[in-house]
Amino acid sequence: MxxxxxLNLAEALIGLKKGDFTAQELTQASLDxxxxxxxxxxxxxxxxxxxxxAQAQALDKAGxxxxxxxxxxxxxxxxxFCLKGAPTTAGSKELKGFHSVxxxxxxxxxxxxxxxxxxxxxxxxxxxxxxxxxSAFGPTKNPWDLTRIPGGSSGGAAAAVVAGEGLxxxxxxxxxxxxxxxxxCGCVGLKPTYGRISxxxxxxxxxxxxxxxxxxxxxxxCGRLLAAVAGPDEYDSTVSKIPLGDFVNPKPLKPTELTxxxxxxxxxxDLQPEVAKVLTEAKSLLEKAGVKLVxxxxxxxxxxxxxxxxxxxxxxxxxxxxxxxxxxGLRQEGAVDLDELxxxxxxxxxxxxxxxxxxxxxxxxxxxxxxxxxxxxxxIRRLIFADIQKALTACDFLxxxxxxxxxxxxxSFLDDPLTVYQMDLMTLPLNLYGGPGLTLGAxxxxxxxxxxxxxxxxxxxxxxxxxxxxxxxxxWPPLGRPTL
Amino acid sequence: MINMEPVIGLEIxxxxxxxxxxxCSCPVGQxxxxxxxxxxxxxxQPGALPRLNEKAVELAxxxxxxxxxxxxxxxxxxxxxxxxxxxxxxxxxxxxxxxVGSGGGLNLALADGSEKFIRLNRVHMEDDAGKxxxxxxxxxxxxxxxxxxxxxxxxxxxxxxxxSREAMDFxxxxxxxxxxxxxxxxxxxEGEFRCDxxxxxxxxxxETLGVRTEIKNLNSFRYVGQAIDFExxxxxxxxxAGYAIEQQTLHFDHLxxxxxxxxxxxxxxxxxxxxxxxxxxxxxxPETVAAIKETLPPSLESVKEKLIASGLTLEIVNNLTATPGxxxxxxxALKAHNDPKRLGxxxxxxxxxxxxxxxxxxxxxxxxxxxxxxxxxLLAEGKLGKRAAYxxxxxxxxSGEDPLTLAGAKGLTLVSDAGPLLEWAKEIVAANPEExxxxxxGRKKILSFLVGQVMRRSQGAADPKxxxxxxxxxxxxxxx
Numbered sequence: 001m002x003x004x005x006x007l008n009l010a011e012a013l014i015g016l017k018k019g020d021f022t023a024q025e026l027t028q029a030s031l032d033x034x035x036x037x038x039x040x041x042x043x044x045x046x047x048x049x050x051x052x053x054a055q056a057q058a059l060d061k062a063g064x065x066x067x068x069x070x071x072x073x074x075x076x077x078x079x080x081f082c083l084k085g086a087p088t089t090a091g092s093k094e095l096k097g098f099h100s101v102x103x104x105x106x107x108x109x110x111x112x113x114x115x116x117x118x119x120x121x122x123x124x125x126x127x128x129x130x131x132x133x134x135s136a137f138g139p140t141k142n143p144w145d146l147t148r149i150p151g152g153s154s155g156g157a158a159a160a161v162v163a164g165e166g167l168x169x170x171x172x173x174x175x176x177x178x179x180x181x182x183x184x185c186g187c188v189g190l191k192p193t194y195g196r197i198s199x200x201x202x203x204x205x206x207x208x209x210x211x212x213x214x215x216x217x218x219x220x221x222c223g224r225l226l227a228a229v230a231g232p233d234e235y236d237s238t239v240s241k242i243p244l245g246d247f248v249n250p251k252p253l254k255p256t257e258l259t260x261x262x263x264x265x266x267x268x269x270d271l272q273p274e275v276a277k278v279l280t281e282a283k284s285l286l287e288k289a290g291v292k293l294v295x296x297x298x299x300x301x302x303x304x305x306x307x308x309x310x311x312x313x314x315x316x317x318x319x320x321x322x323x324x325x326x327x328x329g330l331r332q333e334g335a336v337d338l339d340e341l342x343x344x345x346x347x348x349x350x351x352x353x354x355x356x357x358x359x360x361x362x363x364x365x366x367x368x369x370x371x372x373x374x375x376x377x378x379x380i381r382r383l384i385f386a387d388i389q390k391a392l393t394a395c396d397f398l399x400x401x402x403x404x405x406x407x408x409x410x411x412s413f414l415d416d417p418l419t420v421y422q423m424d425l426m427t428l429p430l431n432l433y434g435g436p437g438l439t440l441g442a443x444x445x446x447x448x449x450x451x452x453x454x455x456x457x458x459x460x461x462x463x464x465x466x467x468x469x470x471x472x473x474x475x476w477p478p479l480g481r482p483t484l
Numbered sequence: 485m486i487n488m489e490p491v492i493g494l495e496i497x498x499x500x501x502x503x504x505x506x507x508c509s510c511p512v513g514q515x516x517x518x519x520x521x522x523x524x525x526x527x528x529q530p531g532a533l534p535r536l537n538e539k540a541v542e543l544a545x546x547x548x549x550x551x552x553x554x555x556x557x558x559x560x561x562x563x564x565x566x567x568x569x570x571x572x573x574x575x576x577x578x579x580x581x582x583x584v585g586s587g588g589g590l591n592l593a594l595a596d597g598s599e600k601f602i603r604l605n606r607v608h609m610e611d612d613a614g615k616x617x618x619x620x621x622x623x624x625x626x627x628x629x630x631x632x633x634x635x636x637x638x639x640x641x642x643x644x645x646x647x648s649r650e651a652m653d654f655x656x657x658x659x660x661x662x663x664x665x666x667x668x669x670x671x672x673x674e675g676e677f678r679c680d681x682x683x684x685x686x687x688x689x690x691e692t693l694g695v696r697t698e699i700k701n702l703n704s705f706r707y708v709g710q711a712i713d714f715e716x717x718x719x720x721x722x723x724x725a726g727y728a729i730e731q732q733t734l735h736f737d738h739l740x741x742x743x744x745x746x747x748x749x750x751x752x753x754x755x756x757x758x759x760x761x762x763x764x765x766x767x768x769x770p771e772t773v774a775a776i777k778e779t780l781p782p783s784l785e786s787v788k789e790k791l792i793a794s795g796l797t798l799e800i801v802n803n804l805t806a807t808p809g810x811x812x813x814x815x816x817a818l819k820a821h822n823d824p825k826r827l828g829x830x831x832x833x834x835x836x837x838x839x840x841x842x843x844x845x846x847x848x849x850x851x852x853x854x855x856x857x858x859x860x861x862l863l864a865e866g867k868l869g870k871r872a873a874y875x876x877x878x879x880x881x882x883s884g885e886d887p888l889t890l891a892g893a894k895g896l897t898l899v900s901d902a903g904p905l906l907e908w909a910k911e912i913v914a915a916n917p918e919e920x921x922x923x924x925x926g927r928k929k930i931l932s933f934l935v936g937q938v939m940r941r942s943q944g945a946a947d948p949k950x951x952x953x954x955x956x957x958x959x960x961x962x963x964x
Contacts (some may be wrong), residue, residue, distance in 0.1 A: 082531045095530065102524045104531060201531040208761035237535050237764055315761055318565050321574020322528045326627065342567055365565070365756035374758060 004029035005164040006481070009073055009221035012167055016072045017064055023072030027056040027116050030074040034119060034165040037484045043140050043150075043160040044119040045079045046086040052118045059114060068114030069228050069248070075110065076166040078157050079120040080127055081212070082201040083107045090203040091125045091135040091153075094323045094330050094349030104201025105236065106170060106212055106229040113228035118166050121156030125351045126320065127177055127205045129153050130420050131413075134353040139410055142185060144449055144482040148407040151181030154215065158185035161215050163484055168216040168225050172202060174209045175308055176402075176427025179439035182215050183402030183452020186441045186479040188469070189215045190222040193459045194434040195240040197226075198233035204319040206312035209431040219440060219469040223247040226462065245463030253396075253467040255475065256290035260455075261395035265301040266426060272405045274445035279401055282442035282453055285475050294395055300387040303380050304429040309421055310364045310377035311432070316354075317361030323349060356417065381432050388433045388456070397468055398456035401426055402439050406449040426454070435459045438469045441479040450479050488685040488723055490716045491693055492651050493643035496658065497636050498668040499612070499676040500543045505633035506611045507534030507577065512635070513674070518617070518628035526633035528572025533762050536561075540609060540635040542776070544584045545768050547637055547667045548607050549776045550783070553588025555768050561609075561760040566753050569627050570614035580757045583608035584637075584766065590661070591785060592654050593802045602654055603642040609766075610636050637667075643682065643693065648712035652705045655679065656806045661784050663808040670808065678703040681712060684729070685719050694719075695729040699736050699743055711736040715743050787811065794824040800832045807836055813846035813853050820857025827860045834877045850884030859887040862897075866947045872896035898947035905938070905946060905954035912937045913958050924963050931955060 004026050007015065015021055031049055038044060052074065059065075059072050077083070080090045082100035089095040110117060124134040132140040132155035140155045142148040143163040150159040154171030158181035161169050171178045173191035182189025190213045197212045204210060214225035227247040233239050271279070287293060325331035325345030332344035350358070364373035391398060403426055413420045430437045435457050442453040455472070457465035505512055508525035524532040548555045559582045563575040585607035591599045614632035616625050639658070645651045659677050663670040670677045684696035699715060702708045714736075719729055733752070734743040781787075784805060791801045804810045810831065817827050835856060839849055859880070862868040868891050880890055891897045899905065912934055913920050923930045931952060938951040 080531075082529075088530065090530070098530070100524075100531065101529060102532075199531075200533050203530045206761075235535060236533050236762075238533075238762065314758060318563050318573075318575050318756070318758075321565060321567065322530070322572065324567060324569075324574060326569045327527065327572060328529070338569065362756065365758055367754045367756075370756075370758070 002029035002032065005033040005167075007167065008217045009070075009167045009224055010218065012073055013071070017066070019064070023056040023059045023116065024053065026072060027052050027074045027118065030118055030164070030166055033163075037143075037163045037165065040146055040484060041141050041143055041159050041163045041165070042138060043121055043156040043163060043165055044076065045089060045091070045122050045137055045156070046120040048086050048117055048119060051085050052116045055111075055116050059116070065114060068112075069224060070110065071114035072116065073114070073168065074116045074118045074166050075168045075170070075225070076119045076121045076157060076160045077107060077110070077117055077170045078123050078154050078172055080123060080172055080203040081107050081120070081170065082203070083117065083120075086120055088120070088203065089137070090127065091123045091137065092349065092351070092354070093136040094346075096136070096330065098329050100201070102201060105198035105233045107201065109229045110170070115228070119160065121154070121160050121169060121171075123156055123171075123177075124153035125354050126203065126316070127153040127172055127174055127210075128316065128353050128357050130176070130180060130424065132156060133410065133414060134351055136351055141410075142407045142449075143484055144186065145407065148409055148449070149184070151184035151403070151407065153177040153181075154189075155181045155185075157215050158182050158187055158189065161185070161187045161217060162481060164481065168214060168221055170212055170225070170229070171215055172205075172210055172212050173431065174206045174211075174312060175424050175431050178213045178215060179427050179437055179452070179454055180403055180424075182439040183441075183454070184407040184450065186444075186450025186452070187215055187217055188219050188222050188441075188473075189213065189439045190226060190462075190466075191430065191437045192226060192230065192462055193240070193436045194431070195238050196230050196436070196460065196462065198236040198239050200233055200235040206315040207319060208315060209308075209312055211431070219438065219466055219473050222438070223250060223466040240460065242460045247463060247466055250463045250467040250470070253464065253471050254290075255286065255471055258397070258468055258471065259292040259294060259395045260286070260397050260399040261294055261296045261391050262399055263296055263298040263301065263391065265298050266400040268404065270404070271401060274447050274449070275401060275404065275406055275451050278443040278445050278451035279453060282476055286472065289475050293399070296391050296394060298387050298391055298429070300380065300383045301425070301429055304384055304432060305421055305425050307377045307380045307384065308424070308428040308432055309360065310373050311381060313357040313361030314365050314374050315361065317358045317365065320350070320354065320358055325349075353417070384429060384432050385434070388429065388435070389458075392435075392456070392458050397465065400454050400456065402452040402454045406445055406447060406451055430456055436462050436465050438465050440469055440473055441476065443477050444479055487688045488720060489688045490646060490712070491643045491684050491686055492645035492647075492712060493682040494641045494645065494651060494654065495680040495682070496639040496655065497678050498547075498639065498662055498670065500540050500635040500637060501666055501668050502537055502539045502543065502635055504537055506537050506540050506609070506635035507633055510633065513669075513676075516630055518626070519630060521630045522632070526572065527629050528574070534577060536763060536766065537635060541584070541766055541768065542772075543667050544607065544609050544637050545773065546665060546776050546780070547639070547662060548585030548588065549773060550661060550665050550667075550780060551585070551588040551590060551604055551607070551639070553585040553604055553607060555585055555773045556582045557768060557770070558582065559584045559608075559766045559768075561763045561766065562757045563760045564610075565756040568613065569625065570616050570629070570632065572614065572629060572632055576610060576613065577760055577763070578610035579608035584768070590654065590658060592650060592657060593798060594653075595649065597798050600644070600650070602644045605640040605642050607637055607639050610638060612636050643684075648709040648716075651681065651712055652709045655705055655708060660805050660808055664781070664784070664811065672703055672705075675703050679708065681708060681715075683712060683715050683719070685716070685723060695731050697729065697732055697734050697743075699734045700746060702736055704738075707736055707738050710738070710741045711743055714741060718743065791824065791828070796824055796828040800828045803832045803836060804828070807840070807846070809846040810836060816853035817857045817860070820854040821861040821864070823860050823864055826863060827856065830856060830860055834874065835881075838877070838881050849881065851881045852884065855880075855884065855887060862887055862891065866900060866949055867891075867897055869896075869898055869944060869948075871944065872898075895945070897945075899942060899945045900947040900950040902950075902954065904942075905950055906957065908938045908941050908946065909951070909954040909958040912941060913955070913962070920959065920962070923959055
């Protein structure tokens with residue numbers, strides 16, 4: 001079997017350009033790898049083999065195009081992105097077999113940049129979850145240990161990248177859904193600034209927090225993917241017109257140019273020992289290289305989890321109202337009246353975590369509770385913003401763990417949603433803030449599981465974030481790929 | 485028993501006169517097969533996002549300015565959540581706080597000639613729902629989303645109206661204004677202008693409002709009047725019998741002319757409003773507001789004042805402003821013959837009743853404004869009698885012919901030549917010796933009797949003023 005799937009995006013692009021191999025050979029290699037490991041990893045919900053090969057063939061026929069920044073590169077997209085030619089399920093039974101009538105802006109941009117979409121990856125239902133265990137189609141397995149979760153909700157995307165099923169991936173991040181699985185699977189994941197990438201054609205969860213973003217094996221690859229899909233879109237009026245910056249070749253930052261803030265609230269004493277050990281070693285590598293680390297406080301973070309779970313679920317409760325069985329998707333036949341049609345359809349189609357969040361969100365918006373919950377949370381969100389904004393004037397970036405635990409065994413927390421919500425503290429404040437965040441591997445733990453670290457940046461400062469990420473990447477031990 | 489008086493407030497929905505829907509590019513208001521004018525956005529497909537139609541904002545702001553309200557520099561869309569098959573997203577996108585416009589009002593012309601200022605609470609934008617159509621044959625309810633996403637403004641009044649008459653007149657006046665400004669096409673039968681009525685009773689003189697009921701979705705002025713009158717009677721009877729009024733939402737059955745409960749307070753929706761995260765705040769700059777003020781035709785108030793100053797009665801002015809297009813027609817006719825009083829009377833007594841009875845818009849009449857101007861001129865010059873003008877109007881309106889030509893053809897033009905008039909005068913004087921004697925004796929008033937005789941002799945063809953002159957000439961000769 002061809003080993004071309006092992007290349008990262010930048011290496012593959014050079015090979016394609018030089019003519020060392022064709023787009024078809026590369027695509028075939030990724031598809032072969034996918035078919036070989038997929039029975040173990042279960043990262044994908046749909047494989048677009050025919051479409052991908054046809055596209056690769058067309059590219060080869062037309063010849064290498066230097067103006068197409070992702071020419072001939074096989075990638076995957078999370079199953080929340082609408083595209084034609086395969087179902088878009090968002091990991092839900094509600095949308096099983098649902099075919100979108102239009103394509104997400106980022107999917108169109110991927111294709112225009114010459115990327116070849118080979119598969120749609122698994123995720124927690126409607127991107128609600130941290131483990132992919134809430135996918136209606138079964139969980140994805142962590143490529144480092146198939147008995148463990150890959151993280152979530154973009155767990156399929158992260159596992160696919162690490163397992164070599166495609167050279168890069170697009171996921172979405174509402175409360176950490178790119179950064180946490182990237183950390184637990186040992187790849188790089190970038191959540192751009194809210195408003196950097198169009199959400200048009202992305203099945204919505206929490207609209208003021210959702211943000212698509214790339215996952216890949218290197219920081220540089222994430223920059224290349226970001227550059228291809230970012231920027232204004234007339235179909236999403238929340239996308240900013242602030243200039244993009246050079247994401248492909250960001251201006252490098254030397255270790256001595258970097259001051260990183262360590263928020264005490266995110267460096268608790270009870271990190272899992274394997275995680276703590278890797279991160280302590282990673283920090284000392286940074287200091288040795290001349291990176292300045294400063295401690296600081298973000299007192300408002302103690303409200304972050306509650307704030308997030310009020311705002312995100314409020315938005316989710318109405319974003320998911322459209323799944324009523326009337327126009328598309330699942331419908332429970334034989335209902336005696338309209339209310340029963342709604343109730344039965346949604347009971348049948350929506351899983352436990354989604355229902356939990358819809359109920360929570362409906363409650364916090366209800367008459368008599370709005371002021372106490374939703375309104376308060378919206379106010380606290382502004383406090384959190386101000387807190388993080390202030391912290392980021394005292395340093396260049398914040399540095400934090402991604403997860404207090406390394407990948408946990410499947411099924412560990414299925415009956416304990418609150419513990420899992422609490423663990424999101426490491427990632428979700430950034431979504432409330434709106435700024436960009438980058439996860440990269442800090443090292444392998446004694447348990448042979450990846451441990452990630454996370455950089456937090458100022459809004460629309462992705463170029464410098466990518467530069468800083470590349471610097472850290474060069475200082476920390478490479479994780480490589482697990483043997484599958 | 486305490487005397488009660490009604491307190492009425494209106495919520496008016498006017499469809500904005502845009503080419504496309506509020507959040508997508510689908511066409512608005514065109515006749516089409518069900519679900520022919522839908523896309524992923526207005527059909528609520530997964531992943532679709534709204535994008536605001538700027539033209540709708542401009543029209544809404546225009547309405548606010550014209551109604552004397554404040555255009556808020558910053559307003560927000562919110563989601564109004566409820567489940568219904570014709571509501572594809574499971575929420576309506578509406579404005580809660582702040583809306584595009586706050587305050588303002590309209591001077592309502594009352595029947596007694598006085599005016600009453602009706603305050604507005606707010607004007608906000610929102611999208612319309614689709615329609616459920618019941619298929620009797622197959623016993624199924626089908627959903628047509630062509631209307632889903634159509635832009636509306638909702639105009640909310642303060643509870644300043646006191647009768648069905650006032651409510652209907654207010655609606656007519658508001659519709660007249662908004663259609664004149666082309667904010668809405670305002671076609672009632674198409675549902676482009678419809679309203680909800682809030683109504684309660686309070687003891688006369690009291691400031692405390694009673695429990696109110698809301699009558700939903702009335703799309704005819706007549707129904708508004710009937711519904712209010714029925715509801716006043718119903719609430720009055722309940723009070724009289726000592727029952728409490730229940731806060732509820734009502735439906736008006738126009739066949740029975742009565743209101744019926746739709747849902748009670750307990751069944752009321754909890755809409756769970758919250759800011760729509762997919763849409764940035766709507767901004768309208770002071771420059772835009774200034775530009776709107778520039779392009780706005782003179783306010784109805786100032787036009788009315790001018791017309792009244794030119795000699796028209798308030799009744800005629802209100803008549804002109806209540807019918808969409810009538811004012812424009814009138815002003816065009818004035819250009820042909822600048823005689824507001826005579827033209828105003830012609831409009832109120834002949835033209836407007838005729839177009840109303842034929843169901844036409846003024847601009848659709850074959851009788852063009854210059855021709856109506858000519859008619860007024862013929863009357864002013866004495867070439868046509870008033871009676872003759874009224875007699876021939878039906879034909880004139882139907883044919884759109886030149887008034888002078890038509891009057892000539894029908895032999896209705898007045899004889900004002902001295903020759904025949906003097907002949908008739910001599911004849912009449914000779915035939916009425918008694919009256920002639922009285923006139924010569926100083927009873928000058930008797931002249932009008934003699935003029936009448938000349939008119940009769942001429943079978944109405946004589947110009948009365950000229951006939952009087954001819955008689956005076958003949959009688960003057962006798963007195964010497």
